């Protein structure tokens with residue numbers, strides 16, 4: 396089955412300023428792709444090109460098998476779109492507004508608007524201008540989901556939602572995916588992509604610097620290791636010698652309480668083999684720090700306390716992966 400979205404060498408310039416430098420990525424059917432990147436990286440511009448709100452300078456786009464430049468309202472009805480900057484008519488009730496959107500979008504099942512409003516806890520009979528920012532955002536989400544589109548394109552969907560409703564939103568995304576439909580969402584929040592996305596594309600200054608599954612990101616992220624050994628200087632010296640020879644282990648040091656601490660930035664198998672040969676009494680291997688891995692790829696993580704070689708190594712691996720993907 397062909398991709399829900401296929402982007403090949405997408406360039407976009409505003410006047411002479413090129414802001415997208417040849418992006419390529421795919422969104423397979425029945426999957427969720429998260430686009431993450433710092434302010435101004437080009438997330439919204441990418442989504443707007445896909446929706447034909449703005450035109451690419453060059454490159455090939457396919458959305459649900461169609462060229463968005465030539466497919467018009469027919470294609471638009473098959474997509475649920477939540478813009479990053481939501482501007483809603485304010486002198487009507489939420490219910491009236493959603494009924495208006497329903498007349499334009501694909502058919503909406505009877506009761507579907509009320510069901511989504513209940514899930515997201517939004518009052519439908521208040522004037523839109525009286526609603527809080529979060530409640531307006533929920534109306535935006537309802538209009539994107541209500542016609543059960545084949546593809547959802549969501550720009551910063553959880554902006555303004557409280558944590559409980561963020562979870563409800565993630566459940567809605569999971570339902571779409573389980574239904575064999577697809578979602579492309581942009582976010583600043585890695586933890587929400589971790590929970591919802593099959594893959595994460597990291598955008599930095601108009602270029603995809605990594606496109607990896609959450610598991611791959613995790614495998615490339617640094618973990619902190621702490622090892623307690625049986626007492627004795629000899630055991631400590633032996634462990635230091637053996638662990639410093641393990642690939643992907645660095646920053647090895649002895650803590651004041653006698654434990655060994657190190658950073659682990661590759662697979663853990665060689666480490667486990669080395670540990671098995673030591674008189675270990677306790678081991679702690681912390682959860683990988685994904686946030687840090689992503690910040691490193693953003694290019695903004697200065698002075699993170701990890702050796703440059705580990706960071707460079709990790710970045711290069713994910714970059715190689717991004718090139719393979721595109």
Ligand SMILES: Nc1ncnc2c1ncn2[C@@H]1O[C@H](COP(=O)(O)OP(=O)(O)OP(=O)(O)O)[C@@H](O)[C@H]1O
Nearest residue numbers: 409414432433434435436437438439440441479583
């Ligand atoms: N209409 C426009 N005219 C000129 N420049 C624009 C226009 N729209 C976006 N840009 C520029 O394109 C670049 C990418 O912006 P974009 O809004 O796509 O970033 P973003 O990743 O969505 O950022 P944010 O996380 O802040 O929403 C920025 O440098 C922005 O100033």
